[in-house]
Amino acid sequence: IAHMMEHVCFLGSRKRERLIGTGSRSNALTDFQHTIYHIHSPVRLEDGRDMYIPALEALHEIAFAPEMLPHRIEKERKAVLAEMQQVNDMEYRIETWTLSGLHETNKLGSQFPIGKEEQIKAWQQKDLKAFHEKWYYPGNATLYVVGDMEEEEMLRGIKRIFEPTPARNEHAPGQAFVEPVWGSGSEDPRSLFRRQLAKKRPEQLHNFSLPMVGTGDVFTQAAAFDQASGERPWQGPIRICRNELLEGLQLNFYAKTPVRPLRTLEDIWHLTAVRILIGVLQFRIVSRYSSNHA
Numbered sequence: 001i002a003h004m005m006e007h008v009c010f011l012g013s014r015k016r017e018r019l020i021g022t023g024s025r026s027n028a029l030t031d032f033q034h035t036i037y038h039i040h041s042p043v044r045l046e047d048g049r050d051m052y053i054p055a056l057e058a059l060h061e062i063a064f065a066p067e068m069l070p071h072r073i074e075k076e077r078k079a080v081l082a083e084m085q086q087v088n089d090m091e092y093r094i095e096t097w098t099l100s101g102l103h104e105t106n107k108l109g110s111q112f113p114i115g116k117e118e119q120i121k122a123w124q125q126k127d128l129k130a131f132h133e134k135w136y137y138p139g140n141a142t143l144y145v146v147g148d149m150e151e152e153e154m155l156r157g158i159k160r161i162f163e164p165t166p167a168r169n170e171h172a173p174g175q176a177f178v179e180p181v182w183g184s185g186s187e188d189p190r191s192l193f194r195r196q197l198a199k200k201r202p203e204q205l206h207n208f209s210l211p212m213v214g215t216g217d218v219f220t221q222a223a224a225f226d227q228a229s230g231e232r233p234w235q236g237p238i239r240i241c242r243n244e245l246l247e248g249l250q251l252n253f254y255a256k257t258p259v260r261p262l263r264t265l266e267d268i269w270h271l272t273a274v275r276i277l278i279g280v281l282q283f284r285i286v287s288r289y290s291s292n293h294a
Helices: 002-011 052-064 070-087 090-102 117-122 125-135 151-162 265-292
Strands: 025-030 035-040
Touching (some): 002 052, 002 125, 035 052, 052 151, 070 117, 070 125
16 A cells, blocks of 8 residues: 555645746655655755745655545556556566575465555555555654755754654654664564664565675574574475466575675675675676577
8 A cells, every 4th residue: 555655645745846947856765665656856945935934844745744635546556557458567476486485484475566456446545544644753753964054954844844844653652753873773674674663663574595794603683583582594395386378497595694794894895895796696697698599
């Protein structure tokens, strides 16, 4: 439902429509972990009109004050269903089948962002409003502002537009968000969202097959096994995907490892080295295959 919510909030915003013709660009996307709305606009137009406040007003309406009119819901229902048909090719089917195996220990393997057809057809206005009430509140959102402006002007605009929005799900009395901190204190490794949030989320555990890159035995708390008790990763089994539309044979090998945090130069060095190694290996395999089948 997050994907359909994105369509209704974004394309149903009248204030976003007012930005059309001002040189502004806007878009939205929903993935496994986030829904993102972004607006790129000039700071000021040639006639001197300020664009910062209208851009913030559009984002505020999209996130915290969508109209969710019945005709808009029906229009976006058709758009989401059309999008589902458009992406549902063989490559997408193989990808979702693969992800369902890689993430069989959590919801990533069964809840894909595009949604399920029977649910998309059934959702009504009350369902979208309930979802919005549950997830769309300031403490569950992060606002990024980047532009050629003074910091004080940025903060004044943010307070003017977003401060009146009521807080919900307070972390503590009078505290609607978790203070950002550096290091492990800012993380929630067992959560899909990977950062500390005021409202608890279901755990998302992973059946890692290898330790963190650059280490010999380092996993994370998100592992679906208890390393302290001597449990080890479970590797396998072989999975076979069959479809009458497949014309050839394809073999895929996957290794699921914890993401290595990027905090030091050594972390960056490891990431760069691994990407170069994988790129070279992929190039050699493809070159060898192409030369043998020229």
